[in-house]
Amino acid sequence: MATDHAIGIDIGGTGIKGAVVDLGTGELVSDRRKIATPAGGRPDDILEAARELLVEIDAAEGAILPLGVCFPAVVKHGRTLSAANISEEWIGLNAEELFERELGREIHFINDADAAGYAESRYGAAVDAEGLVILTTLGTGIGSALIYDGVLVPNTELGHLELDGHDAETRAAFSAMERDSLSWEKWAKRLQRYYSHVEFLFSPDLFVVGGGVSKHHQQFLPLLDLKTPIVPAVHRNNAGILGAASLAAH
Numbered sequence: 001m002a003t004d005h006a007i008g009i010d011i012g013g014t015g016i017k018g019a020v021v022d023l024g025t026g027e028l029v030s031d032r033r034k035i036a037t038p039a040g041g042r043p044d045d046i047l048e049a050a051r052e053l054l055v056e057i058d059a060a061e062g063a064i065l066p067l068g069v070c071f072p073a074v075v076k077h078g079r080t081l082s083a084a085n086i087s088e089e090w091i092g093l094n095a096e097e098l099f100e101r102e103l104g105r106e107i108h109f110i111n112d113a114d115a116a117g118y119a120e121s122r123y124g125a126a127v128d129a130e131g132l133v134i135l136t137t138l139g140t141g142i143g144s145a146l147i148y149d150g151v152l153v154p155n156t157e158l159g160h161l162e163l164d165g166h167d168a169e170t171r172a173a174f175s176a177m178e179r180d181s182l183s184w185e186k187w188a189k190r191l192q193r194y195y196s197h198v199e200f201l202f203s204p205d206l207f208v209v210g211g212g213v214s215k216h217h218q219q220f221l222p223l224l225d226l227k228t229p230i231v232p233a234v235h236r237n238n239a240g241i242l243g244a245a246s247l248a249a250h
């Protein structure tokens with residue numbers, strides 16, 4: 001068994017993705033498998049979907065590798081403490097223990113944006129970045145990761161800053177652009193408001209923008225006027241898998 005390999009599973013509002021990661025290079029070394037998130041996003045249903053995915057990965061791998069799971073909620077000591085775009089049954093649940101018991105192996109359970117931020121700082125857009133890096137993922141919600149000199153400060157939840165009387169992610173996430181049929185320019189105005197505010201609060205040294213939409217970064221990042229450099233994530237939709245796998249193995 002290759003000890004420098006681990007599995008990452010990224011549970012999202014629409015899909016559950018997983019793959020084997022080479023922890024030396026940060027590359028996916030298996031097919032990326034994906035299944036739809038069961039409607040309602042309830043713990044038991046998600047657990048079953050994750051099990052299905054894992055069985056496929058284990059079978060292809062022929063060995064039991066370390067497993068990291070990332071999830072769109074505050075995760076403290078293995079317990080999921082919030083539920084912004086997922087079933088409320090997750091609030092207060094000892095998710096890590098439940099998954100370990102049901103899947104019969106040790107698991108490291110963490111927030112999805114923290115996983116992505118960790119991945120970008122180890123293998124991506126923020127390698128060797130000094131000072132404060134803030135990664136935000138623009139998707140169904142806005143996830144955030146704070147990394148200071150390579151050290152992750154978990155569970156920051158900057159997507160839920162209250163801005164102009166709104167929960168910020170309900171205006172500036174990619175889902176808000178889709179919901180309100182915004183042009184890139186109109187969406188960029190909302191992003192400008194959001195990132196200026198985060199910049200004012202934290203004075204970061206670097207912003208990294210992740211989430212699937214970051215592959216279209218040329219459409220919106222050049223429209224932003226910030227003092228802080230802002231760059232797209234390198235691993236986009238794979239960053240969660242990568243970070244979860246990597247944190248599980250360390």
Ligand code: BGC
Pocket residue numbers: 071072073074082084085111112113114137139140141142143144157159169
């Ligand atoms: C959740 C975060 C999560 C982010 C991205 C937010 O709504 O509160 O925990 O990281 O969405 O999925």
